[in-house]
Amino acid sequence: MDSEDNYEVTHSTVIIPLVLIVFIASLVQIQRRQADLSHIPTIGPSSFPFYYIGAIRFFFNATWALQEGYHRSGLAAFKVAQLTRWIVVITGSELIEELRKLPEDALSYSDATIKADQLTLTGILTDPSHVALLSTQLTRTLPLVFPELRDEMVAAFSDAILKEPTSEWTAVSAVNGMTEIISRVCNRVIVGPQTCREPEFSALNKQFIRDKTKYLGILPTPQYIGLRAHAKRIRQLLDFKVKRRRQKLESSDSEHRHDLLSLLVAKSSGPHASRDITHSILALNLQAVPTTSLTFTHALYHLASASSSDVVQPMRDEIEAVLRQEGWTLNALERMRKVDSFLKESMRISGLHALTMQCISRTDYTFSDGTHVPARTHLAVACGPMHLDPAKYTSPQTFDATRFVRGSGEGASRYQLATTTADFLAWGHGRAGCPGRFFAAVLMKLMLAHMVLQYDVRFGDGAGGARPRDCWVGPERFPDLSAEVMFRRRR
Numbered sequence: 001m002d003s004e005d006n007y008e009v010t011h012s013t014v015i016i017p018l019v020l021i022v023f024i025a026s027l028v029q030i031q032r033r034q035a036d037l038s039h040i041p042t043i044g045p046s047s048f049p050f051y052y053i054g055a056i057r058f059f060f061n062a063t064w065a066l067q068e069g070y071h072r073s074g075l076a077a078f079k080v081a082q083l084t085r086w087i088v089v090i091t092g093s094e095l096i097e098e099l100r101k102l103p104e105d106a107l108s109y110s111d112a113t114i115k116a117d118q119l120t121l122t123g124i125l126t127d128p129s130h131v132a133l134l135s136t137q138l139t140r141t142l143p144l145v146f147p148e149l150r151d152e153m154v155a156a157f158s159d160a161i162l163k164e165p166t167s168e169w170t171a172v173s174a175v176n177g178m179t180e181i182i183s184r185v186c187n188r189v190i191v192g193p194q195t196c197r198e199p200e201f202s203a204l205n206k207q208f209i210r211d212k213t214k215y216l217g218i219l220p221t222p223q224y225i226g227l228r229a230h231a232k233r234i235r236q237l238l239d240f241k242v243k244r245r246r247q248k249l250e251s252s253d254s255e256h257r258h259d260l261l262s263l264l265v266a267k268s269s270g271p272h273a274s275r276d277i278t279h280s281i282l283a284l285n286l287q288a289v290p291t292t293s294l295t296f297t298h299a300l301y302h303l304a305s306a307s308s309s310d311v312v313q314p315m316r317d318e319i320e321a322v323l324r325q326e327g328w329t330l331n332a333l334e335r336m337r338k339v340d341s342f343l344k345e346s347m348r349i350s351g352l353h354a355l356t357m358q359c360i361s362r363t364d365y366t367f368s369d370g371t372h373v374p375a376r377t378h379l380a381v382a383c384g385p386m387h388l389d390p391a392k393y394t395s396p397q398t399f400d401a402t403r404f405v406r407g408s409g410e411g412a413s414r415y416q417l418a419t420t421t422a423d424f425l426a427w428g429h430g431r432a433g434c435p436g437r438f439f440a441a442v443l444m445k446l447m448l449a450h451m452v453l454q455y456d457v458r459f460g461d462g463a464g465g466a467r468p469r470d471c472w473v474g475p476e477r478f479p480d481l482s483a484e485v486m487f488r489r490r491r
């Protein structure tokens with residue numbers, strides 16, 4: 001028997017029974033939960049086996065189910081079927097605030113993340129200790145790392161967009177170009193200046209993210225093997241750097257770096273330190289790079305289809321006026337209100353997730369309006385329909401670049417890009433709010449301001465100047481992954 005036959009045997013003897021076991025287990029689970037949740041209205045069919053029709057429809061058209069539930073009058077909560085579970089969707093600002101305030105022993109966000117994340121099965125991504133570093137250390141060191149961040153962004157832009165000093169229009173693959181830049185700049189603060197530019201590190205990272213996207217949680221597939229192999233090689237690459245950072249820390253070398261690798265080295269010890277550090281670096285890349293790249297690509301598509309005189313020129317005027325007074329500083333970036341508002345409006349109308357604040361109840365809980373959820377219920381909030389609700393936003397279907405521009409008076413911070421509220425949920429909210437959002441907001445503002453100042457941007461003639469259609473996979477929204485945008489250096 002040759003190796004190909006062996007491979008076939010592995011597939012038929014391992015994968016098919018495994019898939020069947022998972023399928024039957026999920027069937028029993030979903031059926032049992034249906035009985036517990038029968039008092040909560042369902043969008044789509046609710047009885048076996050028809051809820052699978054609802055689950056399949058949710059996969060292909062989640063926005064329909066969420067809009068339907070959100071707008072059905074008087075519903076504070078509704079449920080939708082997914083292939084392996086029910087999700088109870090909470091609506092309305094008051095219940096969302098109530099949900100946000102529930103403590104960890106009543107409601108767990110990490111239980112939901114760990115359950116939903118197929119990487120749990122690979123043994124990679126089990127320790128969430130890097131999360132605390134983001135909200136404390138990274139946000140605090142932003143003023144210190146800001147000059148490095150800008151230098152890296154400018155260099156990465158030239159490399160990824162227009163290497164040659166030409167002023168002709170050049171077509172750039174939007175998702176690839178933005179991912180290239182964002183991966184490099186994010187890694188400048190994650191692993192430092194040399195590693196973020198190393199071709200092997202960056203190629204492995206990209207392959208790891210790609211395999212993760214395709215990995216369905218089934219063990220012996222090529223993606224599973226790939227994920228483990230890439231993680232192993234990245235660990236080999238980082239091992240030497242970890243040792244060097246540790247020596248520097250121990251030698252009280254005054255030239256400490258402010259990247260996350262140094263912080264991880266400082267707080268780790270024991271025989272598994274190097275493995276844990278690699279896993280944290282991988283987790284950070286997974287959580288930072290795809291979200292920021294896709295969010296920024298959405299904004300780029302809005303920019304390429306925006307009116308030059310009504311949207312782009314006023315932004316340029318604002319950026320130039322602020323830079324004349326301050327130069328490139330964190331404070332200058334904060335004063336660029338039109339840039340901030342443009343990105344926030346893009347996240348409102350083209351947010352990546354139609355569901356957010358996904359969590360699992362740990363105890364039975366009754367909301368103030370009487371809605372009861374038993375323990376172990378998967379809960380979420382429908383942010384997609386909320387962002388398009390005319391009761392919350394005037395003309396919600398229109399992209400209004402200055403919607404969030406507000407004066408500097410009291411309460412102005414409520415409208416800023418990184419602020420989460422019960423009406424703006426693109427970063428999650430409360431305990432589930434993205435801990436990397438202050439960094440992501442600074443990075444995207446830097447990129448947009450640089451792009452608007454240095455380049456003209458438009459869609460090619462083939463596209464008729466229009467923004468390409470988004471693509472939905474379940475409740476996740478992707479910008480067109482193959483579209484090109486034309487760039488030209490400003491004359």
Ligand code: HEM
Nearest residue numbers: 287288291292295356357358426427428432434435436440
């Ligand atoms: C525009 C870019 C980004 C968007 C839209 C975004 C959005 C989100 C959202 C919505 C969540 C909560 C998930 C939920 O709803 O339950 C989240 C969690 C998270 N984000 Fe972001 N994020 C972005 C960028 C980043 C960056 C740059 C980093 C790291 C530097 C980061 C690190 C994380 C981490 C670690 C979590 C998990 C928090 C936890 O488990 O408690 N994100 N992000």
